């Protein structure tokens with residue numbers, strides 16, 4: 310018989326304590342709905358009464374499946390539970406449960422609270438009873454439990470027992486400063502259980518200050534706890550909390566846990582975890598971590614030729630779980646680390662069939678390796694790679710020719726006497742035997758060039774109207790003003806498709822121009838369904 314593990318999300322409370330993160334009520338409503346739909350058991354929404362956002366958020370019930378949890382501190386010493394305004398805010402909130410933070414390190418009781426050890430124990434009991442009397446599930450986060458246990462095991466245990474005996478559904482052992490190691494977590498949890506608090510009533514709340522919050526959470530589960538607290542993508546105070554996006558696939562997919570435990574996350578829901586992680590980053594307006602376990606875009610990517618060759622025979626050779634189980638995908642990339650297998654796989658994915666024995670494959674591999682030695686990076690420039698491949702195979706039509714381009718930057722006083730830097734570009738192209746010249750001003754030389762290049766492509770002009778440049782990255786490949794520069798450009802069009810192109814030169818304008826040209830040619834190919842990327846990925 311498997312035991313049930315309960316997942317407790319504190320993205321909206323501990324996650325809100327992350328430097329640089331500040332949720333609005335609307336953000337909180339959207340995130341709570343995502344967590345609820347995914348199958349999380351408890352959603353901690355914040356601290357009603359502590360600030361207007363959290364008070365407003367707790368004016369309504371924000372989950373349907375998950376228990377909606379209000380967080381706050383135990384009652385203050387010197388007032389009764391019924392006269393504590395902070396506690397009143399928690400009790401009156403539209404929550405199903407209250408998670409109290411309680412001191413469990415005697416040092417903190419002395420220094421931070423300035424009360425006696427018994428007064429703190431009384432405050433824990435009275436606060437738990439008040440939550441239960443209000444018809445809410447009570448739980449207690451024993452702050453600094455592991456550090457407190459190491460300093461004074463008797464008092465740390467007394468705090469945990471006070472919560473348990475007063476009727477707390479969960480007593481959560483917190484590694485508040487995040488410095489505890491997995492072996493210590495395992496040993497201390499085992500002691501707590503041996504002292505009479507059952508694992509069915511224990512939880513773990515781990516911080517990532519040694520990079521081991523996930524390992525500490527798993528060690529606590531192995532030792533007997535049945536509730537895990539964590540956050541989406543591991544956000545949280547300082548270095549963050551245990552990352553639920555890493556923990557959940559481990560609990561659901563790894564036999565060491567899956568054979569012993571169930572969670573509220575079904576195999577079907579797990580397929581949505583990559584999307585959940587990325588949607589959350591989108592909401593935070595930040596780029597996803599490509600190397601994030603299970604869900605990062607590199608989590609199932611391989612550049613190495615030896616790996617690619619085996620993966621294409623049997624994926625299990627280099628994959629610890631199938632990418633589809635977490636809604637991710639396998640990527641076999643082309644670069645100077647790749648062999649024939651990488652290239653054949655990537656070309657096939659792009660709809661280009663080439664036999665392993667085709668001599669043009671050798672030409673393409675040699676070209677990629679030679680160009681990467683010059684500074685090109687094709688693993689991040691899918692469209693430029695495809696153009697290079699199709700050019701090598703002789704299937705790229707001649708849409709237009711750029712006969713010349715010129716860029717000028719001038720610093721001058723304008724009519725109002727203000728000093729201004731002006732960029733101007735002139736591009737000459739030949740389309741259908743006809744020469745055209747476009748002049749444009751821009752915010753900078755690359756912008757001016759981009760505008761001029763796209764200003765008049767003759768009969769092709771209408772085809773590129775919906776195309777726009779969304780990202781522009783410049784990397785200096787070796788030091789000094791004479792350095793080689795790599796430019797990566799991301800473009801998109803009205804279909805939602807996005808593609809990356811690359812240019813390399815010892816002249817940044819020239820590198821940018823190459824990437825811009827590739828982007829336009831790729832778009833023209835795509836319009837004719839002659840490119841691998843015909844719809845948004």
Ligand SMILES: CC(=O)SCCNC(=O)CCNC(=O)[C@H](O)C(C)(C)COP(=O)(O)OP(=O)(O)OC[C@H]1O[C@@H](n2cnc3c(N)ncnc32)[C@H](O)[C@@H]1OP(=O)(O)O
Nearest residue numbers: 356358359360382383384385386410411412421422452485
């Ligand atoms: C480990 C954690 O992550 S715990 C969560 C921490 N999160 C937060 O603190 C975010 C929300 N907090 C807040 O907005 C504010 O701290 C409030 C509104 C709760 C309280 O604000 P204030 O009344 O101005 O108090 P302030 O923040 O300065 O100090 C905290 C007080 O709570 C007391 N306190 C701290 N923990 C507890 C506890 N578990 N039980 C009872 N009292 C506590 C402290 O002793 C201090 O009391 P003092 O004012 O008499 O010195």
Ligand SMILES: CC(=O)C(=O)O
Nearest residue numbers: 410450452453483485
């Ligand atoms: C409660 C909490 O956030 C902590 O102890 O880290």
